[in-house]
Amino acid sequence: MKFATLATLAIIATLLIVLTLLWRHWRRSVRADYIRTYSFPPALYEKLRKRRPKLALKDCQLVGRALRQFFLAYLQGGCRYVSMPSQVTDDLWHELILYTRHYDNFCKKAFGGFLHHTPAVVLSRSKQNNSGLRRIWWLTCREESIDPRKPLRLPLLFAIDKKLNITDGFVYVPDCRGIRRSDDTGSSTPFCGGDFSSSDFDGSTDGFGDWSDSGDSSDGGCGGGCGGGD
Template structure:
């Protein structure tokens, strides 16, 4: 009986996240930071924020790193509506989803684990093979797609990646990969600036 009730609750939470209507001011604030974004682009950012919240829901209280700078800005703006954000978190997660900067994470590997978790969950949700991806999931592609200057850039082609680009296949590696992070791509954050939840 409890298992069925728990499944119903989780399904209701997913529906809540998917149908939630964010305050319009969030788009306005993101547009102030990135004035080149169109209305269509801003709607994609909001879709990205919902997608991130789906990942956090699927992460089962484990930290999920934020792979996108522009979506992170939208998340920051949402948090500023403190009562609204708390109400959203209570209904979506049964808890408050904290925004934890990389520098405040408990262990050096927490950010890396969080970005790998974001990668696996994103790939699963979009039907992408995480170890041999044919495309980047939305949250790993949106900063490049929208030309976010200070964004996190990811690439499937690690041979062509430059020093400002994170190699997606390294994120998809299990902890046993011999190559680890190569090409000066920065293992400590591996592209994710902040995370939600906690390990």
């Protein structure tokens, strides 16, 4: 009798776990669909064009796609710390945040909590930023079916600065073995997608590939707050 009771409890516990996982998956799908179909404020692209006068409307719309990719990667990564790899996408993100109530509402629906702004960065001596970049690299590669360890092309978020000829943008190439950086700013040589899977740069690949569901909250979002900022 006791054995039967324990077996029943085990079955119930298993069912609860399965139902919880299904709920998380469903909730994340709802949030991802919201990000994909989200309409930016009508004047947002015009504000970006004031910052970047050389951009045409279609260029701004492409930047909007890159920002969606960033938001989706953040969601799919369990709302762990992320870093922004694109200067022009960072510009659009910053303009969106200035629509304070609009952005706050977006974050609640997309992530379950507020996503704080982080400035655009490249691999450097900052392990936190490096971890955030590697996480974004892994997730955007996965979205575009790119091998993150041996990339033959770049995800949009990492390619867009070069594609739009952004003056102060970060120029990436999939693999630049044999190219040596003259300094940490990348002013003379491009940055390499292949570096994200290497431990040679800072001795660590923290954040690379840890996109599993293990860090999710029960509602498929960030819960009380999001870890995109400091």
